[in-house]
Amino acid sequence: MPIEGLVFTKNPVELQNQLLMGFISITFNIQSHQAVLVKAANNTSRQVTLPEVEFSVVGPKEALVESLDTNLYLIRKRLPIAELAVEEIIVGKLSKTRVAVIHIEGIANRENVETVIQRITDLKVNQIIDSSYISQMIEDNKHSPFPQFIDTERPDRLAAVLGEGKVVILVDGAPHGLLGPSTFVEYFAAFEDYFLNWTIASFFRLIRFFAVLFSILVTPIYVAVLTYHYELIPKDLVSTLVISRSGIPFPPILEALILELVIELLREAGARLPTKVGQTIGIVGGIVIGTASVEAGLTSNVLLILVALSALGSFTTPVYQMGNTIRLIRFPLLLMAYFIGLIGISISFCFLLVHLLRLTSLGRPFLEPIYPPRIYDMRDALIRLPFFLQAKRPIEVQTEDTIRLEPKEDSKD
Amino acid sequence: MRKLLPAILALSLLCSCAQPRVVDEVNMSQAIGYDLIKDDMIEGIFVIPIFQQDTMGKYQILSGKSTTASDVQAVVSKKADKPVLLGQTRIILFSEEIVHKIGITELTDYLYRDPQLGNRIILGIVEGKVKDVVNTKPPNSNVNIGIFLSDLIKQQNITGNGPDTNLHLFLRHSLESGGDSYLPIIIKRGNHVAVSGNALFHENKMVSKVKTGDMFVFKTLVQFHRRGIYKFKLKDKKKSYIVVESIRSGSNYNISGSESQPSITINIKINGQIKESMRSDNLTNREMVKKIEHDMEDDLTRQANRLIAEFQKKNIDPIGLKEKYRAKNKKMTYEQWKKIYPTMDIKVKTKVNIIQTGVSE
The missing domain is CATH 3.30.300.210 (Nutrient germinant receptor protein C, domain 3)
Structure with missing residues (x-):
């Protein structure tokens, strides 16, 4: 009978550890002080299913599951090479969680790999429940609202970024993998972009960037313009805005805050409720609260449209964590817009920009390729150029082997 | 960060003194006219739109008398339920008489200083009384007389023979030594208003005209x-x-x-x-x-x-x-x-x- 994972040990501590992980210890002879450990753990885990968070219409439809071994298999089957290196670290005094750091030898920068391994080894925590614990604990700036590791449930995406020279972290019990170093623009690139023609993919990306800017700025600008800068309103829009505002008892800031909070409430309620009930929340929120508050004269219908659109804009972000960030940073901007108008928006935006400029992911600049400007990396940033134009791996990762597309031999004619 | 946080908090506290001008709590004048009454009294006429559901182009005309252009605004504000502000003004009209008596530089000084007024507003000279022009009912009842006049001059400059004109261009010419500049002339004929030639300025005074032809x-x-x-x-x-x-x-x-x-x-x-x-x-x-x-x-x-x-x-x-x-x-x-x-x-x-x-x- 073939038995996998046979371990011979003399170490009583290891014996104890492995027994607790579901191994059977067999001792043949008391004098030899040696035991054979046979893996007999009943690995009950979920079947590999469809990705739900990062669903894409085209492309592979496998998602990671809670078992590290299955996840490793899902990656290894896409990269069946000897260079795929997996380093396993046990973290957590209580949970003894297996954390795997994966990279490709000869491509990934050693420095990145060492940084990740060292930061994980240095963790002195009791429990690791999910990969998000790891990402929060080993981030460069732990106070930043911006995530610095991309969180993905797609094994194909993990395999793709390994090929780019990035480092992947998998955690046993977590159906999401982490990848780093990451850049700001990567959070707005859906993995589906690579399955579509580059013109279409670039268009979708630009739309997403526009949606995010719109989502952050539109309500603050509404508040600033209506409170301070009435002279900026085009003459054909004045009557629309004033009529929609007339009879509303609140100043623009309160009106905007109320609506923004309503949207956040709806989102939160929808997230906490089971799927079936969640759908009714959407109807209740959209139809009842929206139209009723306009009819009751509590909010202006122009603002209702803007807030709804900006919420929609924030949901276009492919990475869930970044979507949350986008929704949060709107509020300080809103308050500053109320305090000092457009100057306030400019100041807050400068703060935001400075923060992003200072932010790093595994020591690599977060705002790259915009700053520091790296023209080559622009090919897969705001837009995505075709694959044959991306012959080199991203400079940001500082890979050891930079060429990923061998030049054609008959390229001379 | 510890030092920065109080600074940011203080910023918001200090800055909360900014004077809000919420759109529905001000009277936005869309056109202003200046007439001369007696020797140095200026009558300012303000066209202020009234925004109502389902009706377009309703407006009120408020006027006040004083000796300076900025004071006229204060006098008019006393007659209105909300302060009269100039930010949405699209056109400013001067009568030929007031330009002759007071001088265009003195009259435009206030417009030039006020940051609320854009540089792209249109200035115009009225032959006769500004009051008569402003009180004309525009043939298109969807807009008020101020918007009507500014649209009229703009479309004439784009599609017709009128040279480009706005506050910025006017000041650029009139602040040069000699102050040779030009502005469109508006006259009232019967029941309607029309553009008719250009007024030419020299050293603060209107000295000549260019005929329509x-x-x-x-x-x-x-x-x-x-x-x-x-x-x-x-x-x-x-x-x-x-x-x-x-x-x-x-x-x-x-x-x-x-x-x-x-x-x-x-x-x-x-x-x-x-x-x-x-x-x-x-x-x-x-x-x-x-x-x-x-x-x-x-x-x-x-x-x-x-x-x-x-x-x-x-x-x-x-x-x-x-x-x-x-x-x-x-x-x-x-x-x-x-x-x-x-x-x-x-x-x-x-x-x-x-x-x-x-x-x-």
Whole structure:
């Protein structure tokens, strides 16, 4: 009978550890002080299913599951090479969680790999429940609202970024993998972009960037313009805005805050409720609260449209964590817009920009390729150029082997 | 971070003193008119839109009297439920009389200083009383008289023969030494208002006018333009009318001669198409087109010469020859210019090029 994972040990501590992980210890002879450990753990885990968070219409439809071994298999089957290196670290005094750091030898920068391994080894925590614990604990700036590791449930995406020279972290019990170093623009690139023609993919990306800017700025600008800068309103829009505002008892800031909070409430309620009930929340929120508050004269219908659109804009972000960030940073901007108008928006935006400029992911600049400007990396940033134009791996990762597309031999004619 | 946080908090506390001007809590004037009553009393007339559901173009007219333009605003605010603010103003009208008595620089000083007023608002001179113009009902009842007038002047500048005008352009000309600038004139005829020529300014006062018929030539001398329309008579027995629409026209200036006796050559170039020909001749005939070009050149040169002679006689320089000359001779002072300008040798050369004769034939 073939038995996998046979371990011979003399170490009583290891014996104890492995027994607790579901191994059977067999001792043949008391004098030899040696035991054979046979893996007999009943690995009950979920079947590999469809990705739900990062669903894409085209492309592979496998998602990671809670078992590290299955996840490793899902990656290894896409990269069946000897260079795929997996380093396993046990973290957590209580949970003894297996954390795997994966990279490709000869491509990934050693420095990145060492940084990740060292930061994980240095963790002195009791429990690791999910990969998000790891990402929060080993981030460069732990106070930043911006995530610095991309969180993905797609094994194909993990395999793709390994090929780019990035480092992947998998955690046993977590159906999401982490990848780093990451850049700001990567959070707005859906993995589906690579399955579509580059013109279409670039268009979708630009739309997403526009949606995010719109989502952050539109309500603050509404508040600033209506409170301070009435002279900026085009003459054909004045009557629309004033009529929609007339009879509303609140100043623009309160009106905007109320609506923004309503949207956040709806989102939160929808997230906490089971799927079936969640759908009714959407109807209740959209139809009842929206139209009723306009009819009751509590909010202006122009603002209702803007807030709804900006919420929609924030949901276009492919990475869930970044979507949350986008929704949060709107509020300080809103308050500053109320305090000092457009100057306030400019100041807050400068703060935001400075923060992003200072932010790093595994020591690599977060705002790259915009700053520091790296023209080559622009090919897969705001837009995505075709694959044959991306012959080199991203400079940001500082890979050891930079060429990923061998030049054609008959390229001379 | 510990030091930064109180700073940020303090910022918001300190800045909360900014004066809010919420859109529905102010009266936004969309047009302002200034009339002179008695010797130095100014009457300011403010057109303020009233925004209501389902009705468009409702407005109220408030007026107040005082001795300065900014004080008029304060007086008017006393008569209204909400403060009257100028930020949405699109057009400002002055009567000919007030410009004559007080001076345009003094009147525009307040507009120039107020940051709420954009540089793209339109200034206009009214022949007669501003009050009469402002009280006219616009033929399009969807807009108020202020928007109507500003749209009227804007579309005339884009599609017609009016030279581009706004506060910025006006100040640029009028703050130069000499203060030679121009503004559109609005007059009331019967029940409607219309643009009629340009008012010319010199040293703070309105000194002359460009008639409607001369506007095309004037616009060509002042700027490059598209879509202006020029009508003239052919010089033959039938004297039939030809209408030419400009496609791209403008003029170049060449300065030659000595410092004491400079001469300026103005090269007018018209690229146009025939819009209408009141004559049955076939225009595919190249000879005929040549004749039209030639006659139009003659006609334009004559008109331009007449205009410039008139300017020289009055010693005004609305087409900005002084600045063109100064580009060649930086030592020139305004006094010198005043001396040499009336007798300066100014030649006009015109080149008309008919590109298109239309779809017929």
